[in-house]
Amino acid sequence: MPTLTISEQVEGALETFQHAPQRCAHSLLDWDCSTYHGLWQLLRLSGVQPSIDRDAEHINACLVPALIDRPGARVLITGCADYGLLALLLAQDEERGLNLNIEILDTCDTPLAANRWYAAQCGATIITHQVKLFDFAAAEQYDLVITHSFISQFSLTERPHLMAHWYQLLKPGGHLITTVRAYADGIDIARPRLEAKNALDKAHAVLRGLAAQGITAPVSVEEFEALLVHFFQERPTREVTTSAHLDALLADAGFRVAQQLSKAAKKPGQDSLIGAPEQSRGADIVTLRAVKDAVHR
Ligand SMILES: C[S@@+](CC[C@H](N)C(=O)[O-])C[C@H]1O[C@@H](n2cnc3c(N)ncnc32)[C@H](O)[C@@H]1O
Numbered sequence: 001m002p003t004l005t006i007s008e009q010v011e012g013a014l015e016t017f018q019h020a021p022q023r024c025a026h027s028l029l030d031w032d033c034s035t036y037h038g039l040w041q042l043l044r045l046s047g048v049q050p051s052i053d054r055d056a057e058h059i060n061a062c063l064v065p066a067l068i069d070r071p072g073a074r075v076l077i078t079g080c081a082d083y084g085l086l087a088l089l090l091a092q093d094e095e096r097g098l099n100l101n102i103e104i105l106d107t108c109d110t111p112l113a114a115n116r117w118y119a120a121q122c123g124a125t126i127i128t129h130q131v132k133l134f135d136f137a138a139a140e141q142y143d144l145v146i147t148h149s150f151i152s153q154f155s156l157t158e159r160p161h162l163m164a165h166w167y168q169l170l171k172p173g174g175h176l177i178t179t180v181r182a183y184a185d186g187i188d189i190a191r192p193r194l195e196a197k198n199a200l201d202k203a204h205a206v207l208r209g210l211a212a213q214g215i216t217a218p219v220s221v222e223e224f225e226a227l228l229v230h231f232f233q234e235r236p237t238r239e240v241t242t243s244a245h246l247d248a249l250l251a252d253a254g255f256r257v258a259q260q261l262s263k264a265a266k267k268p269g270q271d272s273l274i275g276a277p278e279q280s281r282g283a284d285i286v287t288l289r290a291v292k293d294a295v296h297r
Helices: 007-026 033-048 052-067 082-096 107-123 159-169 196-212 222-232 245-255
Strands: 075-078 103-107 126-130 144-147 170-185 255-264 283-292
Touching: 007 107, 007 222, 033 082, 033 107, 033 222, 033 283, 052 082, 052 144, 052 170, 052 255, 052 283, 082 103, 082 107, 107 126, 107 144, 144 159, 159 170, 159 245, 170 245, 170 255, 196 222, 196 255, 245 255, 245 283
Parallel strands: 075 103, 075 144, 103 126, 144 170
Antiparallel strands: 170 283, 255 283
């Protein structure tokens, strides 16, 4: 499997950016995702937005026990914004000769197209499904369901349903691997939108990050800055998750947590919920592997 050069990654990011308005117009999300999906690959390249690369070590540590001794495993990625998880899976596949059957699901074709693009670069075959997770009925159950930053896409009341759906998609003995930002407390606190000043600062950081790598804005700098500010300010707010809440949700759905790896999201003070009563709330990035035991509940 080839490791993509920066210029190949930029080529993919620009293809995504260019086609996002048309592709996202057919998204099944109830909000306009074209800025989010269109910019996402460029944000990753800028180094400003945390991406799957940050969590690769922990995800790989969970992938090994989930996939070992399962040649030809059926794998489903739920929600994909980028091709980061696919890249990790294909790397494991090549290293260990796993012969994986990978399917990817998302409500929008923009990230699915980015994954098809990446698979084509690697000479790999994948199947993509444009569907809402709760509407997805699998032809056959999976050995592994894997996600990254997906739980936060669902409201607190939807999360038990999300866990139940993942559980039902897995074969008995199958694994769920997920990475989630977990706060010490406050599951009812939605992450507020960034204030204008902070959004502009972040937009400038993205422009600097791209420039440092010789990547120029795909539209005029003013237009690009406005899109970035829109991205940082207008993303829908989400209720945050705590580790305790996550553990309870998984247990209630019938999962057994077999592996849990955490690291601090950022240094205290950097990770602030702007507008929240406390300016700094510690958060961990938790990657866990949960098993659907081969016992009927
Ligand atoms: C998986 S997450 C983000 C992953 C990204 N790696 C990150 O670090 O933030 C977001 C993706 O989930 C998709 N999504 C949101 N709600 C969904 C749903 N109900 N069913 C399927 N996909 C959904 C969005 O279109 C988006 O591409």
